[in-house]
Amino acid sequence: MPYPENEDLPPGVRHALPDHAQDIYRAAFNAAWQSGRYGQDEAVLHRIAWAAVKRRYRKLGESWVPRS
Template sequence: MPYNKLAELPDSVKDHLPKHAQEIYKEAYNHAWEQYADPDKRRGDASREEVAHKVAWSAVKNKYEHKDERWVRKSA
């Protein structure tokens, strides 16, 4: 189910990612939720929710990296 607010994100996201990364996660998740509604667009037997979470984490990892126990923005 899509997220309307950052407060609705899973604890694994809210408790570890900075606000900007949470925003990236939310937008990517919501977009993937819509994009992969049709099971034929997903690989294997992954659920719509699983795919959306994978896409969201991938989007975060494009801009942030896990360093010294925290998520920090990647250098340009």
């Protein structure tokens, strides 16, 4: 099911990612869900969302930072 707000994201996502990365994650997840292309396989939708985040952010130690 889509996430209307960042506060609705899974706790692991909310605590790991900065606000802007959460926006990216939520938008990618919701777009993939709404496309209907992946059914309602949440594991696939979460992988798509993480891939979108990883295009703009990278993990440095324990933190996610914007790519240069």
